[in-house]
Amino acid sequence: MTLTKQDANLKISTADFERFRDFFYRKTGIRFEDSKRYFVDKRLVERMRQTQASTFRDYFTHMRFQASGEELQQLINTMTVNETYFFRESHQFDCMVQELLDEIVKVQGKRELKIWSIPSSTGEEPYSIAIYLMERWPSIQHIDVELMSSDIDSAVINKAKAGLFSERSVQYLDKVLLKKYFTKREDGMYQACDDLRSCVHFSQVNLNDQLQMKRYRDIDLIFCRNVLIYFDDSSRRSAAESLYDTLAPGGFIFLGHSESMSRISSLFKIRKFHHALAYQKPSV
Template sequence: MTLTNKDLDIKITNAEFERFRDFFYRKTGIRFEDSKRYFVDKRLVDRVKKTGAHSFRDYFTAMRFQASGAELQELINIMTVNETYFFREAHQFDCMVEELLDEIVTTQQKKELKIWSIPSSTGEEPYSIAIYLMERWPSIERVDIELMSSDIDSSVLEKAKAGIFNERSVQNLGPSLKKKYFTKTEHGLYQATDDLRSCVHFSKVNLNEQKDMQKYRDIDLIFCRNVLIYFDDVSRRNAAEALYDALAPGGFIFLGHSESMSRISSLFKVRKFKEALAYQKPIA
């Protein structure tokens, strides 16, 4: 009888786990703590079996030297967490339309603004931004907005572009907004309208890759929420510097409620608005 790799009991040694953890950290800036070992091992073993490799060592070697990088992208997709919903931490959206954008337009006399949501996850955040702008910001009629959203995970980007959401994702939207910006599918899901989906340009970006980040400059407002908590101190500082370079002078960044730029970098000025805290790149 011939055994296939699906019949093999794939084990990952401590040394192999360390090698993978270091490799994944170098590629993404994300470091897995020991407490995540079961989570990581389970997903790695699954990929070993699905690719037909007979050991983790064979799989790891093939993955690292694969010219296309497709298997590394598969790993990134299954190892990153994508949990979100519409109007999450809505006080920051309130701040955006009630104070922050008006300040930028008034003080800098801008007629065009760039807003960037990273990570995009499955699209709830960038589409929330678009809805807020169209519903709550009067100046949308006279200011052009370029709304971009990026993620390291290619699979969630495809979901974001498709714009199909379950009931939990849209639970914070009132009936009128659901009716205006979504159509109900035959499976009871919510499909974002063509007009809403056309508001956002999606792209794959790794915060830890300099060549990715160099493409983004002169951004007026960045939403970078609940991602830096997965980085270690070095990666957080590198990401903060990359985000600083991406901002236009006088531009702002929002972080997640448990994150603090003040503990990461001294480059930014802390700004306390009525609804939320933001971090500003000083105007030279």
Template sequence: MPASVLQITDAEFARFRDYFYRRTGIYFEDSKRYFVDKRLLERMRHTEYYSFRSYFTFMRFQASGQEFQQLVNCMTVNETYFMRERYQFECLVEETLNEIVQYPQNKARTLRIWSIPSSTGEEPYSIALSLLEYWPLIEQVDVEIVASDIDTHVLDRCRRGLYSDRSLMHISQDIRDRYFLPKGANQWQLCQDIRDSVLFTQVNLADLAQTREYRHFDIIFCRNLLIYFDEPARRRAAEVFYDALNPGGFIFLGHSESMSRISSLFKVRKFNKALAYQKPLD
């Protein structure tokens, strides 16, 4: 079949959707059909497989798994900016961290924060900047920030720390001047010290062999990811986060997401500026 007339049938779309869901937990509604088809066809042309069947077989059984990872990178959406939903960062430094450091078991130990998905890095770097600028105890308490994403391309971008004016639109000029260096037209690079303060890792939230390595966190930011999951995948993700958190730890979700509708494992905590979901201390 000529590359110019490649098409994905309804049955092929359904087959790919089911496979991608099993591997990642991300479920594509019918409304995403054009988006999925477009990216599948791009990968088929790139790999010179001109039927869905031959490409799908190649992608599933490739020993290195590189083509599946390329598909994941194509199919995931990474749209964010610094200090998105600022009130949650304010809640973090004004209330939740102050509560956590009071737990007897947390005296003289490193507090750990997990940002997933990291996307292009704006969220974990916003956490680091908030701690440095607005949490007085940062001089007394060691904090480790881990940021994870399924998309390997965005992790490379995270580590480079290059951002556009749009990404920095909610950053004050003072913060920009102190932590970002101009890198040509509409480009800014976060300073090396802040980039070094975050550990970036690749992880598939649907792969329990990977997620079982993520334990002993005090705070998790998982914002605007669960909206791409169906109910069973959301429940599995909630169990992953429950196991990853220390007793008394908190998870922040996106403003349109609710852990209460997903799992009874967590209790709702209403702080002055934001809602969070807590793993019980008992």
């Protein structure tokens, strides 16, 4: 196999990798360890080919100073991993509809609730929340719920809005729910119905961007699962503080099973429910 002149120049040196890693960390809060070097190099070279950059230096300069910021967003989309499925870690959804939301309504006397799923990925989590609310929370009949979902990756947000899922994504949905909320297409994909898609408002948010995070306030329940594990200690603390500020007094947050808020921040109170563990913002 003969390498072209461009291919020969599409190499990422150790200095290039470290320079990019520091830049990406400042922009997103995500730090790539040396063990991720192959993953990062492969995706950088992919973007260099797409933009026809002759060297890493040319690409890095173009990406950083492009007025539209389009290439930076493309790079973020490429570097972030999005893999999920419906009803993942369903014990937290059970906790939501059987214990947590009823407590918020009873204790705080609310008739309107805000729930936020971040990151949205391709939509499996927020749509799972919507199905649980409609199918398993009787109070939805007289409580208004605003369901929001956000991600740093613009491409997956568009996929989430489209509501098109593979068989793997819906494998844990029982047949009744699958038939009720989805239509199977000839290509084997499952299309979410309009009623389900209309339940969720999607937006693009960088969890590490404090200005963007200030748009979100008085949220009663946040699902922020399996994202803080990609941050270092400093970024985790910053993200925890931003999430704390978005919560209404007495609001709750769910993290992924391998994450612990108590190791990140002392702002939250640990609450042990029957089905799951949650972290609560004190009411006073």
